[in-house]
C-alpha cells in the first residue's frame with residue numbers, strides 16, 4: 001500500500017471500525033482529554049500567580065498569605081481533577097481497546113471462515129495472517145493512544161501558543177517549526193520498521209516453528225530420540241539473532257536521528273530563553289512572569305514533540321494495520337479466471353441418473369507447475385460404494401478434497417445430484433473423515449457432535465454414532481461420559497490412543513445421519529486389525545442408503561466396492577469392479593498381487609527360523 005492507501009485505510013476503515021465498537025465511550029474520552037489538555041496552561045498561570053504572591057510576601061506584604069494559600073489550594077484541586085481524569089480515561093481506554101480487539105478478532109475469524117480452503121495451502125496466507133494478528137495485537141489499537149495524545153497535545157499547544165504570541169510571535173513560529181524534523185524522522189523510522197517486519201515475517205514464522213519443535217509434545221519424541229535439540233537450537237539461534245540484529249541496528253539508527261531532533265529542540269529552548277530575556281530586559285516583567293514564560297516555552301515545545309511523535313506513530317501503526325485491511329479485502333472465493341474452465345461435456349444419461357458426476361477435472365496446487373489431478377472423469381451412481389486406490393502421491397486425497405468442494409478445479413465439472421457442488425454449498429449434505437482428522441481438545445460430545453452441530457445435545461443420536469465404532473465402550477470408562485474433556489492440553493483431559501481418536505472421528509462422520517455422500521480418507525490407518533475387520537464388516541450397513549467413497553491402501557478392504565477408481569500420477573488409469581480390474585492385469589492387479597504376496601509372506605514368516 002502506498003502513502004495514500006495507508007491514510008485512506010486509516011480514515012475510512014480503521015477509525016470507523018474503532019468508532020463503531022464504542023462510540024459513547026469514545027465521545028466521553030475525547031471530552032475528558034480536551035479538558036485535561038487545558039491543565040498545563042492553567043498550571044502555568046497558577047505557578048506564575050504563586051511566584052508573584054510569594055515574591056511580594058517575602059518583601060513584607062503579609063496580607064498576601066491567604067491569597068497565596070488559596071492559589072496552593074487551586075493547584076491541589078487541579079492535581080486531584082487531573083488525577084481523577086487520568087484514572088477515568090485509563091479505564092475507558094481499557095474497555096474501548098478490549099471491545100475493539102474483540103471486534104477485530106471476530107472479523108478476522110469471520111473472514112477466515114469464508115475464505116476458500118485453498119488459501120490455507122499457501123505460505124503467503126500464513127505470512128499475511130501472522131502480520132495481521134501480530135500487527136493488530138501490537139500496533140492496531142495503539143492508533144487510539146496516539147490519537148488521544150495528538151488531540152490533547154494540540155489543545156494544549158493552542159492554549160500555550162496564545163500565551164507565547166502575546167509575548168512575541170517569533171516564539172510561536174519557532175515552536176511550530178520544531179514539528180517538521182521530528183515528524184519526518186519518526187515517520188521515516190516507522191516506514192523502515194514496517195518494511196523490516198514485512199521482510200522478516202517468513203523468518204519470524206520459522207523462528208516460532210523451530211521454537212515449537214523444541215517445546216511441544218508432538219515433536220518431543222523425535223527431538224529426544226534423534227538428539228535434535230542442538231541442531232534445531234542452532235538453526236533457531238542463527239535466525240533469531242539475524243532478525244534481532246537487524247532490529248537493534250534500526251533502533252540504533254533511530255536513536256541517532258532522535259538525538260538530532262532533541263538537539264533542535266534544546267537549541268530552540270535556549271534561543272527562546274534569550275528572546276524572553278532580551279524582550280523583557282526593560283524591567284516590565286515580574287519574576288513569576290519570567291518563570292511562567294520559560295515554562296510555557298518548555299511545555300509548548302514538549303507538546304509539539306508529542307504531536308510529531310504521535311502523528312508519525314499514527315502513520316506507522318496505520319502501516320501495520322494496512323495488512324488487516326488487505327486481508328479483509330481478499331476475495332473469499334478463488335474463482336477460475338478461465339471462462340472455458342467448466343465448459344465440458346457431460347453425458348445426459350449420467351446427469352439423469354444423478355449421483356456424483358466428475359468430468360474433465362484438473363487441479364494444480366498454488367505455486368506448483370505440475371497438476372496434482374489431470375483430466376479425471378467418472379460417474380458414481382446414488383448409493384454406490386466406491387474405493388479410490390493408488391500409490392502415495394497419486395492424488396487420492398486431492399481428489400477427495402475436490403469432491404468435498406474444498407478445492408476448486410482449474411478445469412472440469414463436479415455435479416452432485418445434477419447440481420454444481422460449488423454453487424450449491426448450503427444444500428450439499430456431505431460427511432467425511434480426513435486422513436489428518438482433528439483431535440479437538442474439547443469434550444467427547446463435541447468431538448462427535450461436530451459432525452452435525454444442530455443435534456449435538458441429542459444423546460440418543462450420539463449413542464448410535466458412538467456404538468457404530470465402539471466409542472460407546474470408551475465413553476463408559478470416562479468419568480463424565482460424553483461430557484469428559486479429551487486430550488492432554490487442558491487440565492483433567494483424558495488422552496485417547498491414536499486408534500481411539502480415529503474411532504471418535506469416524507463417529508463424527510456417522511453422527512450426520514442426513515449425509516448423502518460420505519468420504520473416508522484412510523479411515524482405518526490407526527485401527528488395530530480386529531477393529532478394522534469389524535469396521536469393514538459393518539461398512540455396508542454403516543453407509544447403507546448413502547453414496548460412499550473410501551480411500552484406502554489396503555486393497556483387500558476394497559474388494560466389495562461397487563466401483564474402484566485407480567489413480568496414478570494424478571490420472572485415473574483404471575476403473576471397474578475388483579474382478580474386472582484383476583482381469584485387466586494392469587495397475588490394480590499389480591498392486592493387489594503385491595499386497596497379497598506380502599500378506600502370505602507375513603503368514604509364513606517364522607521368527608525362530610532367523
Ligand SMILES: Nc1ncnc2c1ncn2[C@@H]1O[C@H](COP(=O)(O)OP(=O)(O)OP(=O)(O)O)[C@@H](O)[C@H]1O
Pocket residue numbers: 121365366368372390391392393394395396397398399
Ligand atoms: N498442499 C499441497 N501443496 C502442493 N502440493 C501438494 C499439496 N498436497 C499434496 N500435494 C502434491 O499433490 C500430489 C498428490 O497428493 P495427494 O495427497 O493427493 O496424494 P495421495 O494419493 O493422497 O497420497 P497418500 O497416499 O500418500 O496420502 C503429490 O504430488 C503431492 O506432493
